[in-house]
Amino acid sequence: MATTHSELYDAIVIGAGIEGCFTSYHFAKNKRKVLLLEQFFLPHSRGSSHGQTRIIRRAYPEEFYTKMMEECYQIWAQLENESGTKLYRQAGFLVLGKKEEAEFRALWANLSKQGVEYKYLDSEELKRRFPNIRLPPEQVGILESSGGVLYANKALKVLQDLIRQLGGVIHDGEKVAEIKPGFPVTVTTTTRSYQAKSLVITAGPWTNQLLLPLGIQLPLQTLRINVCYWREKDPGSYGENFPCFFGLFPDLGLHHIYGLPATEYPGMMKIAYHHGNKADPDERDCPSASPDVADVQIVSSFVRDYFPGLQPQPAIMESCMYTNSPDANFILDRHPKHANIIIGAGFSGHGFKLAPVVGKVLYELGTKSTLSYDLTPFQIRRFYHLNKASL
Ligand SMILES: Cc1cc2nc3c(=O)[nH]c(=O)nc-3n(C[C@H](O)[C@H](O)[C@H](O)COP(=O)(O)OP(=O)(O)OC[C@H]3O[C@@H](n4cnc5c(N)ncnc54)[C@H](O)[C@@H]3O)c2cc1C
Structure with a gap:
């Protein structure tokens, strides 16, 4: 009682x-x-x-999130000061996609409207700046300098x-x-x-x-997400100097893939699919739960095709939950x-x-x-x- x-x-x-x-x-x-x-x-x-890292960025298609991020950056900095602990690393945030794609355009327009610092990279510039990303020719990028990593x-x-x-x-x-x-x-x-x-x-x-x-x-879906880490073939090639990224590739059959530089586990980059499979949070890690191999295969093909400097099999796999509206x-x-x-x-x-x-x-x-x-x-x-x- x-x-x-x-x-x-x-x-x-x-x-x-x-x-x-x-x-x-x-x-x-x-x-x-x-x-x-x-x-x-x-x-x-x-x-x-839980976990070591999360992406922080102002780059959103919706104005209201970018506006809220202004104060979020201030509070994250305040927290660092109050605690004496480094919580944010300014690695940059790279949005990859096609100029004509609706979400890409909305995000780009929003950054311009709100005066956020960014650089547009055409496909040539993208190749030059990031030779270890090998995308089809029509893909372009937006590099937001204030984006980076939060230590979760x-x-x-x-x-x-x-x-x-x-x-x-x-x-x-x-x-x-x-x-x-x-x-x-x-x-x-x-x-x-x-x-x-x-x-x-x-x-x-x-x-x-x-x-x-x-x-x-509430109309909420709870999803299990496979968080995969991919080993660099040449250690350091996707390390500290590499930005976080988010890919919008509907025409490649790939919606929303994101990644963080190889700093969390030495020599391994985190790349994951921004989608998952329905799961009860109390059964997320049950031995009977299927490992949603299809999602891992999607990311594996992406890594093989577009990140040639990474081994295309995940070296580590962890689980996390999304609660989607x-x-x-x-x-x-x-x-x-x-x-x-x-x-x-x-x-x-x-x-x-x-x-x-x-x-x-x-x-x-x-x-x-x-x-x-x-x-x-x-x-x-x-x-x-x-x-x-x-x-
Ligand atoms: C793999 C992955 C990558 C992500 N990447 C990013 C990113 O790069 N950038 C970003 O901004 N966001 C990212 N997110 C999203 C972000 O992490 C989540 O939106 C956020 O953590 C949600 O936090 P929460 O407090 O709502 O939920 P939770 O962290 O799940 O916290 C809810 C808490 O409530 C407790 N609880 C539940 N029921 C009870 C009860 N009856 N009694 C007592 N306690 C209870 C639970 O135990 C839990 O601790 C990512 C999420 C995942 C899974």
Whole structure:
């Protein structure tokens, strides 16, 4: 039987992935009493936020993400200063694709409009700058200089340390089993019950499990992603001086392949497919789960054809989860019936870099503060016409 903890928190945050950690950080930084609950002992590798690296970039087709990234870069730098830990390496970010391709054009136009520093590389220049990428002749590139690598695991650790230093409380190894809406909201874990003025749910691929008893299911797909590392034939050829990249190759039958330079594991470049296969987060690593060989084969053919300096068989394979919304945009909103329950979900495989601002707006929703951003693109109501959000 769970015992009740008498303190009234300003907020309880469920889930210590990057979104929940940044949310808790903003609560603690603003001198609010915050409790962050995590089902697994920290650190863990069962959700979406673990691993050594993530890509950071301003290059997006959507204006609202590029705008949010401005402040994200500032908060990432602030975090580096507060912790004395390097979390970002400016490696550059290279978008590869065809000039005529719609997504490529939208991204290019957006960067120009918002004054982001970038260089357009025609196919000749692309070949000259990156002789170890061998693309068909009509492919071009956009090189965004401020793009680069975020050190993901270090960021999680730094945030969790700062939350505690700022007076926040983190309980790991405590799975939330029940949420009783109301004011205050009551949250019961495997060991105790807690009360708070507001609740923020940032539970990644487990979000719908927590929302089901609260009468809502969001149109989220949980996908298992195979993260593959490819060994360099000539060590160092895709190392520190190589940028992160994102490829838009619909005409090659390849949508959204991305890669990071070989720094995480010595001599191995990370290249992965930005798509996965449906999977229950609790069964992600079951021995019976199929290894989704088709995805690995797609990346393997890509590496063989276009990255001739890499061995075309993965040297290491790891797993991670995406939680995709139908339009790949985030969900940052209140529960439609319980205004003090806030939901941050559907990060669709691109939520790490944006977590500083995600955490800030979830804090603002949780404290009824003035919102720093227009959250229209992130509202639950956008799914009503799909009839997929059951309310
Ligand atoms: C392979 C891969 C590559 C990626 N690359 C990039 C990139 O380059 N750039 C980028 O910006 N983004 C990238 N992303 C996306 C980014 O990592 C995710 O969007 C982000 O990590 C989502 O974080 P989250 O906090 O929502 O989820 P999670 O990290 O999954 O955190 C949710 C947490 O909630 C906890 N939880 C769930 N239910 C309960 C419960 N009942 N009680 C207590 N705790 C609970 C879970 O245990 C978990 O720790 C990538 C993702 C993957 C998988």
